[in-house]
Amino acid sequence: MNIGKPTSEQLKSLVDGLNFAQKVDRSLGLINEAHQEYGDRLVVANSLGKDSVAVWHLAKQVSPDIRGFIVTTRFKPAETVRFMKQEVARYPELKVFSSDDPLPDEKLYHTAPDLCCEILKVGPTRRAIEEMGVGCWVTGLRCTEGRTRTDYREIEERDQGLLKLNPILLWHEREVWQYLALNGVHVNPLYAQGYRSLGCWPCTHISNDPNERAGRWIGTSKCGGECGIHTRPLKGGAVF
């Protein structure tokens, strides 16, 4: 892929230098270029959060045939599970992955959240990538989202042979909502309760902190952090 390889300094200036319409065009261009190159091996990771449903909608503008996967866990809120079922009914090309593996401790999310995420989220993500033959996965990651998300690029190759495309990397939270409202995209009903970033129920709280992800993993070392799908190796098995 040729476009979308600016330096991190250039990226920072684009976050406020591009307007909403320019960002939408840029995102569509990135997905389109990757789709030309990867075809059916381009797959969208859909976490059922606002950023994911925006990326899913953008991808569908590029090609209605683009596939996606959802990783769910036994700890997803009932509202998210209901929304997931609605989305899968609307888009049967969304495949659902999860892990039924026993946990060493039922409250692992308190005692060892990194291990809990590794078992319940990262493992099924690896399986999705393997089973769906993914060459390029598309995520809703944004660099203004929180302290752990400032160092990403629009195009990354953290795992050899697996491209990661972050087409809305430059979008502000407001622009995501702008896009969803303008396009009438269905969203997870939990946002109506005040949540800004969604995950499993034990690790997700409503927060008014300026950091959008501050409500994640409150009270643990992982507070405001990552589940691991953006930081852990996704090919070649677990490394822990």
Ligand code: SF4
């Ligand atoms: S978000 Fe919490 S409950 Fe869900 S997998 Fe990670 S640690 Fe476990």
